Amino acid sequence: MATRLFSLSLHVATLPTEDAADSHSKASLQNFVHDTIENKNYQSVTMPITNQNWTQRWKNMCLTEPGQTEVKKDIENQRAAEAWRAGSSGPLRRDEVNITKIEEAEYITGMAADWLELDSPDVWVRFDSELALKQELAHASYLGIQTVILPPPRNRAHVTDYARAVNSCLLGSGISPYTHLSIPSTHAPVISDADLNSTWEMWDTIRSMCDYNSRLSLTLDLTAPLPSSLHSLSRWAAEPARYIFLPASSFDFLKDMAQHRPSVILANTHASLHATGGPQAYPQYIRHLEKSSPFYKALETPGTVESFAQGYQDFLQAPLQPLMDNLQSSTYETFERDPVKYAKYEEVSSMVLCVAGAGRGGIVARCLSAMVRSGRKGHIYALEKNPNAYITLQERQEEWGDHVSVIFGDMRTTTLPEPADIVVSELLGSFGDNELSPECLDGAMRFLKPDGISIPSSYTAHLAPLSSSKLWNEVCNSSRERKHAETPYVVMFQAVNILSADSPCGGRIQEAWGFIHPRSDVLVDTQGLPMTNTHNVRAAHLTFHVPYAGILHGLAGYFEACLYGDIGLSIHPERQEFVSPNMLSWFPMFFPFKDPIYLPNNAELEVSMWRLTDKRKVWYEWSLLGARMD
Numbered sequence: 001m002a003t004r005l006f007s008l009s010l011h012v013a014t015l016p017t018e019d020a021a022d023s024h025s026k027a028s029l030q031n032f033v034h035d036t037i038e039n040k041n042y043q044s045v046t047m048p049i050t051n052q053n054w055t056q057r058w059k060n061m062c063l064t065e066p067g068q069t070e071v072k073k074d075i076e077n078q079r080a081a082e083a084w085r086a087g088s089s090g091p092l093r094r095d096e097v098n099i100t101k102i103e104e105a106e107y108i109t110g111m112a113a114d115w116l117e118l119d120s121p122d123v124w125v126r127f128d129s130e131l132a133l134k135q136e137l138a139h140a141s142y143l144g145i146q147t148v149i150l151p152p153p154r155n156r157a158h159v160t161d162y163a164r165a166v167n168s169c170l171l172g173s174g175i176s177p178y179t180h181l182s183i184p185s186t187h188a189p190v191i192s193d194a195d196l197n198s199t200w201e202m203w204d205t206i207r208s209m210c211d212y213n214s215r216l217s218l219t220l221d222l223t224a225p226l227p228s229s230l231h232s233l234s235r236w237a238a239e240p241a242r243y244i245f246l247p248a249s250s251f252d253f254l255k256d257m258a259q260h261r262p263s264v265i266l267a268n269t270h271a272s273l274h275a276t277g278g279p280q281a282y283p284q285y286i287r288h289l290e291k292s293s294p295f296y297k298a299l300e301t302p303g304t305v306e307s308f309a310q311g312y313q314d315f316l317q318a319p320l321q322p323l324m325d326n327l328q329s330s331t332y333e334t335f336e337r338d339p340v341k342y343a344k345y346e347e348v349s350s351m352v353l354c355v356a357g358a359g360r361g362g363i364v365a366r367c368l369s370a371m372v373r374s375g376r377k378g379h380i381y382a383l384e385k386n387p388n389a390y391i392t393l394q395e396r397q398e399e400w401g402d403h404v405s406v407i408f409g410d411m412r413t414t415t416l417p418e419p420a421d422i423v424v425s426e427l428l429g430s431f432g433d434n435e436l437s438p439e440c441l442d443g444a445m446r447f448l449k450p451d452g453i454s455i456p457s458s459y460t461a462h463l464a465p466l467s468s469s470k471l472w473n474e475v476c477n478s479s480r481e482r483k484h485a486e487t488p489y490v491v492m493f494q495a496v497n498i499l500s501a502d503s504p505c506g507g508r509i510q511e512a513w514g515f516i517h518p519r520s521d522v523l524v525d526t527q528g529l530p531m532t533n534t535h536n537v538r539a540a541h542l543t544f545h546v547p548y549a550g551i552l553h554g555l556a557g558y559f560e561a562c563l564y565g566d567i568g569l570s571i572h573p574e575r576q577e578f579v580s581p582n583m584l585s586w587f588p589m590f591f592p593f594k595d596p597i598y599l600p601n602n603a604e605l606e607v608s609m610w611r612l613t614d615k616r617k618v619w620y621e622w623s624l625l626g627a628r629m630d
């Protein structure tokens with residue numbers, strides 16, 4: 001089956017008539033939904049939960065006509081309203097709802113009445129709107145409708161009222177804990193950068209007041225024309241956008257959003273706005289856009305990071321600790337599927353080599369083939385401390401013959417039979433030094449002849465401020481205890497946005513520190529081992545410019561390594577395609593902050609990060625020093 005990034009939803013305001021000439025011949029909803037999904041290329045139907053009858057009854061009960069005072073208002077309506085508020089008149093009636101059966105509801109996304117004003121200046125209207133919304137949500141969750149799109153927030157001055165009501169719906173007992181709520185982003189007629197800012201700020205207030213509830217998502221309404229600079233749109237990529245309302249003007253934006261696999265609600269497809277193609281042309285065109293999006297192309301191309309890493313997007317993983325833990329064979333197998341890393345190592349190897357941390361022999365094999373190719377004589381010592389991987393190495397020894405000696409031991413304590421020209425290692429983590437490459441290589445540098453070299457010869461760690469409510473939620477959900485918020489994670493970024501931009505105060509992504517091997521200025525004991533580990537302590541104080549308001553959830557970490565000469569490895573987002581394109585072995589690092597931090601437009605952000613050590617361990621600390629407006 002073809003990969004689908006977009007899920008398409010057909011928007012209908014009411015159930016279409018079966019026969020255009022006869023407005024009374026309503027199709028059965030079940031048939032209509034079935035036909036839309038089976039024959040029309042959609043995955044769901046989006047429709048209002050209630051209809052005109054309910055609108056009318058609510059308005060009669062709850063709104064005062066202009067010019068009419070509350071006292072004069074029809075006393076019967078007032079009584080009906082009070083009875084409704086007290087719950088004694090029964091909630092919605094059969095002829096006031098569009099969907100009544102569970103079989104009809106399976107493929108439906110519900111829309112709550114969009115005239116409800118949870119943020120009205122009038123406290124009574126707010127109260128009655130909330131009550132009516134809860135009724136609709138209770139009906140939707142009774143039917144098992146998975147997502148309900150709420151009425152949009154319209155009034156900045158009362159956005160906190162809106163947020164409180166939504167939170168009360170999310171936490172209330174009348175609504176199933178499996179019902180998701182989605183907030184439309186805007187209904188403004190024209191969108192400028194400033195509108196987009198204030199829309200985003202409204203959304204940010206609401207989801208913060210709802211405590212980042214994972215059942216709350218965003219419906220991006222692109223009905224209004226977008227600003228020409230797409231830069232300020234990128235922050236929406238870090239938000240849990242579940243639906244997109246789509247005008248034809250926004251197709252480039254849509255291509256970019258494909259990687260988030262949102263549901264696209266297509267509205268007015270029967271309004272004959274476009275002469276050719278008919279209503280079916282719209283979903284077909286979305287599928288065409290999907291296929292031409294860069295993300296889809298990468299996903300369908302074997303060997304790319306996207307196709308290799310399906311299912312890993314935004315999935316938090318604890319960083320590997322190959323020094324302390326012994327890796328599993330399947331982990332090595334995953335490493336060995338990287339077509340780029342090994343080719344890079346092969347380009348740089350020859351003579352007496354020591355592969356320090358040989359694993360299952362992936363790099364040993366490449367060193368051997370480099371020797372054969374260059375016609376050089378040489379010998380390879382394959383050193384490994386994992387007793388299980390050592391068995392695999394012994395097995396491969398037969399295939400390699402006399403060219404390779406396999407040695408079991410820890411590079412910090414083992415000795416080699418002869419000095420080496422080159423020590424080759426791959427002990428790098430997503431942040432370069434986080435798998436203790438510096439500490440291990442300090443031991444392995446003893447193996448080198450005085451002018452011997454290390455591959456890699458150096459590596460650097462890089463940082464950028466990151467916004468991702470999704471990842472931050474995942475961190476919180478992974479444990480209720482906040483202490484986990486202070487642990488770094490390895491994660492393939494998807495719903496994220498780097499908040500910084502290049503500016504005179506510093507780059508968008510900045511280097512924190514680096515390591516070089518071998519290093520001659522370290523004091524060593526009689527064994528050739530460093531006397532302490534203090535030379536591997538590092539500190540970075542970085543200043544980032546943040547052009548657009550956003551929420552900071554943590555820091556993104558990357559590494560770049562120089563193997564030898566101009567051959568390197570990189571996961572730095574701006575450099576990886578030049579240094580080592582399509583390399584699969586490393587996902588970036590995420591250093592979360594305990595609490596999200598709001599940054600206004602044009603903020604300057606000072607970030608500190610330390611690599612610290614004592615006799616037994618190495619750890620990172622990070623903090624935010626200040627965020628100030630220009």
Ligand SMILES: C[S@@+](CC[C@H](N)C(=O)[O-])C[C@H]1O[C@@H](n2cnc3c(N)ncnc32)[C@H](O)[C@@H]1O
Nearest residue numbers: 322323357358359362363384385386410411426
């Ligand atoms: C990331 S794996 C690389 C394996 C292999 N070179 C490859 O690229 O396929 C790192 C290897 O170094 C080994 N290792 C880590 N620290 C070591 C140490 N102090 N002494 C010996 N081996 C070590 C681990 O057990 C693991 O097999």
